[in-house]
Every structure is written in C-alpha cells, then in structure tokens.
Amino acid sequence: MIDERKAWTQSMQQPQQFASDNYAGVCPEAWAAMNEANSGHEPAYGGDQWTARASEAFRTLFETPCEVFFAFNGTAANSLALASLCQSYHSVICSESAHVETDECGAPEFFSNGSKLLVAPSSNGKLTPEAIRSIALKRTDIHYPKPRAVTITQPTETGELYTLDEIHAISAECRSLGLKLHMDGARFANACASLGCSPAEMTWKAGVDVLCFGGTKNGMAVGEAVIFFDTKLAEDFDYRCKQAGQLASKMRFLAAPWVAMLESGAWLRHASHANACAQDFAHRVESLPGIKLMFKAQANAVFLTLPSEIAEGLRARGWLFYTFIGGGARFMFAWDSSPERVTALVEDLRALTS
Numbered sequence: 291m292i293d294e295r296k297a298w299t300q301s302m303q304q305p306q307q308f309a310s311d312n313y314a315g316v317c318p319e320a321w322a323a324m325n326e327a328n329s330g331h332e333p334a335y336g337g338d339q340w341t342a343r344a345s346e347a348f349r350t351l352f353e354t355p356c357e358v359f360f361a362f363n364g365t366a367a368n369s370l371a372l373a374s375l376c377q378s379y380h381s382v383i384c385s386e387s388a389h390v391e392t393d394e395c396g397a398p399e400f401f402s403n404g405s406k407l408l409v410a411p412s413s414n415g416k417l418t419p420e421a422i423r424s425i426a427l428k429r430t431d432i433h434y435p436k437p438r439a440v441t442i443t444q445p446t447e448t449g450e451l452y453t454l455d456e457i458h459a460i461s462a463e464c465r466s467l468g469l470k471l472h473m474d475g476a477r478f479a480n481a482c483a484s485l486g487c488s489p490a491e492m493t494w495k496a497g498v499d500v501l502c503f504g505g506t507k508n509g510m511a512v513g514e515a516v517i518f519f520d521t522k523l524a525e526d527f528d529y530r531c532k533q534a535g536q537l538a539s540k541m542r543f544l545a546a547p548w549v550a551m552l553e554s555g556a557w558l559r560h561a562s563h564a565n566a567c568a569q570d571f572a573h574r575v576e577s578l579p580g581i582k583l584m585f586k587a588q589a590n591a592v593f594l595t596l597p598s599e600i601a602e603g604l605r606a607r608g609w610l611f612y613t614f615i616g617g618g619a620r621f622m623f624a625w626d627s628s629p630e631r632v633t634a635l636v637e638d639l640r641a642l643t644s
C-alpha cells in the first residue's frame with residue numbers, strides 16, 4: 291500500500307523549474323524541525339517552547355533585543371508591519387516595482403485603513419535618498435497624505451542589492467524627514483549571503499526600524515518573521531496579527547523551522563547555494579546571441595531579454611517562467627536548484643540561439 295503510494299507520487303513528480311523560488315519544496319532542516327516539534331502537547335498561540343526559542347534565535351542572529359512575530363506569508367507581514375508605522379492618513383514611500391505596490395492586492399492600504407503608497411519611478415527597483423526627499427516634500431499641505439514611512443526591498447524584486455552605504459544614506463534621509471524605515475526581506479537571506487555582511491549590519495545598524503524576514507523562499511513550508519528593532523513600534527502588534535487572521539494557534543509549527551534554519555546556519559547556506567546557481571546561470575547565458583541580462587544578477591534572480599521565438603522555444607521544451615516584469619524572462623533559483631537542471635536550461639538556450 292505504502293509502496294503503491296510512493297510509486298504514484300513519483301510518477302506525479304514534476305521536473306524542477308526556475309519560474310519561482312516558491313516552486314521548491316521544503317528543505318530537510320525545516321521539515322525535520324516540523325517533525326521534531328510534532329511530539330506531545332504544547333501551549334497554543336505562541337506560548338510554546340519553539341516560539342520562545344525561535345525569537346531568541348533571532349535576537350542572537352541580530353545581536354540585539356528585537357521584538358519578533360510570525361506571520362503566514364509576506365503580504366501579511368509587510369502589510370501589518372507598515373500598518374503599525376502609520377495612521378490611516380499617513381503615506382508610505384516605495385519604489386514603483388515594490389511588491390507592496392504591485393503584488394499585494396492593496397493589502398498594505400487595507401490593513402492600514404487607507405495609508406496611501408506613494409510610488410517613486412525607478413529603473414532598477416531601488417529607491418534613492420533624492421527620490422524619497424522629492425516625494426516626501428512634494429506637498430506639505432493638509433490635503434496630501436502625510437509621509438510617514440519608507441519601504442525598501444532587499445534584494446529588490448529584480449534581484450539587485452542595496453549596498454550598506456546605500457541603506458545608510460536612505461536611513462539618514464528618513465531620519466532627517468521624520469520617516470520610519472521598513473525593509474521587505476522576502477529574500478533577506480540571499481542579500482546577506484551575497485553582500486557577506488551580518489544581518490545586524492544590514493538592518494538596525496544601518497537604520498532599519500522593522501524587517502520582514504522571509505522564510506518561505508528560504509526553504510520553509512510557510513512563515514515570515516516580522517522583526518522590530520525599534521521595539522516601541524511593536525506595541526499591540528500581537529493584536530494586529532490576531533485581528534488580521536495571522537495568529538497561528540499551533541504556532542510551534544511556524545516557529546520550529548526557524549529554530550532549525552537559524553541555529554544550523556541553513557538559512558545562509560541555502561541562500562548562498564541559490565545565489566551561486568543564479569550567478570552561474572547568468573554567466574553561462576549572458577553572451578549567447580540575442581540574449582541580454584536585464585539587471586545585475588546579484589542574488590538568486592536572473593532576468594533575461596529573450597527574442598519571443600526563443601521564449602516560445604523554451605516553453606515548447608517544457609520550461610516554465612514568468613515574463614511579468616518589463617517583458618523579460620525571470621529565472622529564480624532556490625535552495626534545491628540542481629546543477630544538472632541549470633545545465634539543461636543553459637543547453638536548451640544554447641540550442642535555441644545557435
């Protein structure tokens with residue numbers, strides 16, 4: 291019976307794709323932690339030992355007594371974090387390609403009861419101190435939603451990185467304008483791995499007030515951590531999570547994978563692997579005829595401009611990928627990306643372009 295089931299699932303197994311880092315399954319460390327947490331009874335709603343341990347692991351990782359909360363996904367984490375910085379009449383400055391603007395279905399505005407996103411044009415998805423200043427000071431009258439926060443995505447939606455100097459410059463601008471700084475770190479681990487800096491250096495030491503640290507794209511089944519470095523901002527955040535349907539009653543299963551990921555170093559190892567696959571892929575295809583890298587491949591994403599017949603050819607050969615940003619083809623690499631599948635994709639691109 292069990293063998294039959296196994297044969298069935300194997301026959302259903304799809305080949306590995308690079309359409310999204312969310313296509314990957316759960317990494318062994320996170321899976322084992324879920325299993326380990328699945329013994330006996332534990333207090334519900336975060337009163338369990340795993341939640342305490344995971345929060346402590348974040349405080350150790352970030353070398354500071356931050357406040358930590360767990361949400362099911364990134365949309366909720368970002369939206370609730372931003373809502374906690376704003377009153378309904380406030381506004382949040384972001385890049386025009388920010389996930390909060392393009393991919394969260396208005397959730398930041400919804401959960402903040404109307405705080406408006408003010409969008410800065412940007413060719414590479416990055417905000418600059420100048421762009422922030424010009425939006426923040428564009429209007430100061432009562433008829434305009436009052437700027438209150440800035441959100442940056444690290445790495446950006448197009449796979450580029452803010453340097454530490456750039457984050458420092460942005461936070462200095464925020465401080466001088468009286469704005470709070472939020473970081474969407476759906477792929478925060480990839481940024482740490484690529485820049486080689488400590489999580490503390492990239493966040494509170496650089497002036498970030500609140501971080502959403504993504505677990506899902508890092509190899510967990512589900513779960514993002516919201517980390518307040520300015521702990522005063524965390525006041526009543528637990529109520530906000532509960533009201534938004536984000537308080538897990540069996541919290542230990544959101545928390546235990548974080549314990550394993552952080553304590554074993556898997557969070558950084560998996561991100562480094564994904565980054566290395568992206569860089570290897572970018573390096574091997576960038577000089578193929580008709581193909582161009584749209585952005586620097588600094589984390590685990592590679593965006594290519596492809597002639598449409600090449601894109602169709604790839605699809606005909608069974609490859610899945612998105613073309614939602616600027617018409618380019620996006621390839622994302624994950625903790626489990628296999629060198630053989632990367633090579634298979636490179637070979638198909640080579641065959642189609644020759």
Ligand SMILES: *Cc1c(COP(=O)(O)O)cnc(C)c1O
Binds near residue numbers: 443
């Ligand atoms: C994936 C992602 C999120 C979170 O998305 P959910 O689907 O809500 O988990 C947030 N920000 C960025 C930049 C992302 O890529």
